[in-house]
Amino acid sequence: MSVTVFDPRIDTTDTSSTAETTLAAQAATALEESHSAAAPVKKVFVTTQGCQMNVYDSDKMLDVLGDSHGMQVTHDIDEADVLLMNTCSIREKAQEKVFSELGRWRKLKEKRPDLVIGVGGCVASQEGDNIQKRAPYVDMVFGPQTLHRLPELYDQSNEQKGIAPKNRIGTIDISFPSIEKFDFLPEPKVEGYKAFVSIMEGCSKYCSFCVVPYTRGEELSRPLDDVLAEIDNLAEQGVREINLLGQNVNGYRGEKDDGSICRFAELLHYVSHVDGVERIRYTTSHPLEFTDDIIDAYAQLPELVSHLHLPVQSGSNAILAAMKRNHTIDVYIDQINKLKAIRPDIHLSSDFIIGFPGETDQDFQDTLNLAKELNFDHSYSFIYSKRPGTPAAELPDDVSFTTKKERLAEFQKVIIDSTLQKTREMVGTTTRVLVEQVADRHPDCLLGTADNTRTVMFPFEEAQKDELLGKLVSVRITDFVSPHMVKGELVEVLA
Numbered sequence: 001m002s003v004t005v006f007d008p009r010i011d012t013t014d015t016s017s018t019a020e021t022t023l024a025a026q027a028a029t030a031l032e033e034s035h036s037a038a039a040p041v042k043k044v045f046v047t048t049q050g051c052q053m054n055v056y057d058s059d060k061m062l063d064v065l066g067d068s069h070g071m072q073v074t075h076d077i078d079e080a081d082v083l084l085m086n087t088c089s090i091r092e093k094a095q096e097k098v099f100s101e102l103g104r105w106r107k108l109k110e111k112r113p114d115l116v117i118g119v120g121g122c123v124a125s126q127e128g129d130n131i132q133k134r135a136p137y138v139d140m141v142f143g144p145q146t147l148h149r150l151p152e153l154y155d156q157s158n159e160q161k162g163i164a165p166k167n168r169i170g171t172i173d174i175s176f177p178s179i180e181k182f183d184f185l186p187e188p189k190v191e192g193y194k195a196f197v198s199i200m201e202g203c204s205k206y207c208s209f210c211v212v213p214y215t216r217g218e219e220l221s222r223p224l225d226d227v228l229a230e231i232d233n234l235a236e237q238g239v240r241e242i243n244l245l246g247q248n249v250n251g252y253r254g255e256k257d258d259g260s261i262c263r264f265a266e267l268l269h270y271v272s273h274v275d276g277v278e279r280i281r282y283t284t285s286h287p288l289e290f291t292d293d294i295i296d297a298y299a300q301l302p303e304l305v306s307h308l309h310l311p312v313q314s315g316s317n318a319i320l321a322a323m324k325r326n327h328t329i330d331v332y333i334d335q336i337n338k339l340k341a342i343r344p345d346i347h348l349s350s351d352f353i354i355g356f357p358g359e360t361d362q363d364f365q366d367t368l369n370l371a372k373e374l375n376f377d378h379s380y381s382f383i384y385s386k387r388p389g390t391p392a393a394e395l396p397d398d399v400s401f402t403t404k405k406e407r408l409a410e411f412q413k414v415i416i417d418s419t420l421q422k423t424r425e426m427v428g429t430t431t432r433v434l435v436e437q438v439a440d441r442h443p444d445c446l447l448g449t450a451d452n453t454r455t456v457m458f459p460f461e462e463a464q465k466d467e468l469l470g471k472l473v474s475v476r477i478t479d480f481v482s483p484h485m486v487k488g489e490l491v492e493v494l495a
């Protein structure tokens with residue numbers, strides 16, 4: 001069956017279309033009839049593990065099934081007809097969670113044999129048909145690059161209901177069909193004022209510890225016009241903040257109309273010109289491609305938030321080399337200093353791996369010192385997890401797990417202290433906030449997000465509500481509420 005059949009954007013009224021399109025139109029009509037009046041609406045439930053790319057992908061899974069099969073999203077697993085699990089394999093623990101959660105889903109399927117279970121994401125990509133060997137009740141297996149084919153996989157699985165899942169045909173697809181996914185996704189639907197936009201897939205950096213290049217494939221950028229069309233559409237629906245996503249987002253190299261290549265800094269300029277876009281974030285970037293033109297963009301584009309998430313992983317040059325990060329600590333510090341010269345108020349966050357094979361006490365001290373020196377706003381830190389198939393899995397590792405845990409605790413204390421300090425330092429300053437909603441527990445207050453990702457709460461008059469929601473405002477911070485939340489007073493509406 002051709003994927004085209006399920007392309008939601010096919011114009012079924014175009015009589016001059018090709019035979020393929022006519023076929024598609026017929027199939028689409030048949031499909032619509034089969035979901036019409038008589039058939040109850042199916043409900044789909046999704047759980048998401050891992051990174052923001054997965055959060056984005058899960059949304060798209062719901063979109064495609066809604067568009068092709070009229071399925072409705074449910075947050076109640078007990079009323080769902082289709083269960084989807086979007087998995088993460090970045091660390092062993094995340095991977096183990098998949099099978100324990102699937103064990104619970106098996107019990108649901110025993111009670112409701114018509115339940116359709118699908119496993120997607122990086123564990124699916126890595127394990128392929130092994131998923132059904134360990135969990136034979138799983139109906140569909142798909143990877144991050146093939147989630148747009150879910151409607152087909154679903155139909156195949158329904159048509160072959162009487163056959164054991166592992167013997168069915170066409171219900172597993174973990175291929176990497178270039179950038180095709182984005183061509184088959186329905187128009188984005190928006191809730192609120194913030195949206196993610198995936199601009200590239202995969203990663204070609206091959207850090208020695210990381211599975212991403214194997215599970216998501218090599219870097220592939222979406223064409224510039226596609227990205228801008230998606231952002232235009234989102235802005236028209238009221239989105240004010242765009243978060244550009246990619247495993248290696250600043251490695252973006254999207255084709256332009258004339259065949260030339262648009263690099264990340266240039267893309268930032270294009271996005272800032274989209275009507276309605278007031279704030280731009282991006283995640284996650286790699287120091288290797290954090291080039292001067294990106295740093296210069298902070299001088300030119302007020303829409304760029306004063307917050308940068310730039311994973312460094314370790315403060316030791318020896319460990320960085322063993323991780324194959326291809327830069328030194330001096331390069332990283334130099335980049336940060338250049339950025340601080342342009343944006344003195346820049347907030348920084350990072351990712352760290354503690355206990356990489358061969359990490360000595362001195363290497364760990366170097367990491368601690370870096371964190372103290374740069375005073376990160378917040379950071380993610382995890383103990384190194386050996387990932388089968390990656391080069392680091394072959395490295396000798398003589399540091400005990402107890403030592404690694406002690407190092408992580410010591411490191412996280414430094415990070416938590418600087419998060420607290422940074423939030424406390426906000427008191428008395430004025431900060432830019434995107435106003436998002438009325439506070440559930442304090443209906444006399446509005447909630448929004450500051451550039452540095454802290455939640456900001458401030459009182460408002462009922463009459464101002466519509467004027468403020470979805471606006472960028474400036475708020476003078478008066479109180480510390482919690483490490484990630486502050487309170488303040490409205491100063492003015494900015495945009």
Ligand code: SAH
Nearest residue numbers: 209210247284285286311351352383384385
């Ligand atoms: N593109 C980003 C990383 C994306 S992966 C970069 O430039 O670094 C997200 C984070 O997961 C990484 O930054 C790393 O800190 C963590 N991670 C990846 N593989 C890991 C492993 N094997 N063990 C522990 N943490 C890991």
Ligand code: F3S
Nearest residue numbers: 203205206207210212
């Ligand atoms: Fe992983 Fe390194 Fe890419 S951490 S996502 S291989 S930049």
